[in-house]
Amino acid sequence: MKKSLFGTMALVPILGLALLMAFAGCGGNSPSDPSHLGPDVYVVGYDDGGYSVAKVWKNGVATSLSDGTYDAYAYSVFVSGSDVYAAGSEYNGSQWVAKVWKNGTATSLSDGTNYAEARSVFVSGSDVYAAGYESNGSQWVAKVWKNGTATSLSDGTNYAYARSVFVSGTDVYVAGYEHNGDKLITTVWKNGVATSLSDVGEARSVFVSGSDVYVAGHEYNGSQWVATVWKNGTATSLSDGTHTAYASSVFVSGSDVYVAGHENYVAKVWKNGVATNLTSSANDAYASSVFISGSDVYVAGYENYVAKVWKNGIATSLSDGTNYAEASSVFVK
Numbered sequence: 001m002k003k004s005l006f007g008t009m010a011l012v013p014i015l016g017l018a019l020l021m022a023f024a025g026c027g028g029n030s031p032s033d034p035s036h037l038g039p040d041v042y043v044v045g046y047d048d049g050g051y052s053v054a055k056v057w058k059n060g061v062a063t064s065l066s067d068g069t070y071d072a073y074a075y076s077v078f079v080s081g082s083d084v085y086a087a088g089s090e091y092n093g094s095q096w097v098a099k100v101w102k103n104g105t106a107t108s109l110s111d112g113t114n115y116a117e118a119r120s121v122f123v124s125g126s127d128v129y130a131a132g133y134e135s136n137g138s139q140w141v142a143k144v145w146k147n148g149t150a151t152s153l154s155d156g157t158n159y160a161y162a163r164s165v166f167v168s169g170t171d172v173y174v175a176g177y178e179h180n181g182d183k184l185i186t187t188v189w190k191n192g193v194a195t196s197l198s199d200v201g202e203a204r205s206v207f208v209s210g211s212d213v214y215v216a217g218h219e220y221n222g223s224q225w226v227a228t229v230w231k232n233g234t235a236t237s238l239s240d241g242t243h244t245a246y247a248s249s250v251f252v253s254g255s256d257v258y259v260a261g262h263e264n265y266v267a268k269v270w271k272n273g274v275a276t277n278l279t280s281s282a283n284d285a286y287a288s289s290v291f292i293s294g295s296d297v298y299v300a301g302y303e304n305y306v307a308k309v310w311k312n313g314i315a316t317s318l319s320d321g322t323n324y325a326e327a328s329s330v331f332v333k
Helices: none
Strands: 041-048 052-058 061-064 072-080 083-091 096-102 105-108 116-124 127-135 140-146 149-152 160-168 171-180 183-190 193-198 201-209 212-220 225-231 234-237 245-253 256-263 266-271 274-277 285-293 296-303 306-311 314-317 324-332
Touching: 041 083, 041 296, 041 306, 052 083, 083 127, 096 127, 127 171, 140 171, 140 183, 171 212, 183 212, 193 201, 193 212, 212 256, 225 256, 256 296, 266 296
Parallel strands: 052 072, 072 116, 072 324, 096 116, 116 160, 140 160, 160 201, 183 201, 201 245, 225 245, 245 285, 266 285, 285 324, 306 324
Antiparallel strands: 041 052, 041 072, 041 324, 052 061, 072 083, 083 096, 083 116, 096 105, 116 127, 127 140, 127 160, 140 149, 160 171, 171 183, 171 201, 183 193, 201 212, 212 225, 212 245, 225 234, 245 256, 256 266, 256 285, 266 274, 285 296, 296 306, 296 324, 306 314
């Protein structure tokens, strides 16, 4: 399994490879699968059978995005029309390369000189946005790519990471965090301009609804990580600090705010601050992404390293448990 180069930094939680984001779609049946009733459910992640293979599951059927020669991971999925986009990274034998796959065909966002990852993808019209980070040789630089062209969000002075991108009209929002000494600056960038939400936390997901900007992540209270959601900069704690808890994804439907994450390794989804457990405390589990379609709540994640998607709390396994596998993002169309 992949070993993060920054996993030992102070206050950075080791979460596995979970992430990030999936956003609004529309209803409809799959024209290519007449036997399938209801919306199409897309999930990306990986299956590790020696080398990790990036995968996309459509209605539970897996398609490999990488060939297994080297490790590869898919962290985020977005569907636009008939096109399926995934963001992630793939090792090229000497370095990690940030990538976006469109209908299974990869485009490299970085040149392989330095370590880079794409953690989130969002499509607006004909424009494809990806958020992630790339090393400058000594520090991590938070970046957003538009149609393959990179813009740095941080100046390279401190370690910085972009984890989620959301486009609303002409505005591009990116959520992430930046180290500043012993502080973790929870950050949301709007059109490249940073706003700090906290100096003891990480932002993992951003969602814009009307004029409201929601960010999900977690804050450190001195002893535990507290799952947190910010609305227009105002924080609401989702956990009480008794146990470590992380929030990894936020989705807003009407007046309801859904957040996926885990507390004490129990996968959870919070609706308007009220938690529902998806798994029991007996298993190691994580919820990495939430998507609302109509009245249905979809969550992607894993339990005992079996990739899973939950619909209204009912789990479907995407992997068979032979290998380590995780589901990182879900999108419903």
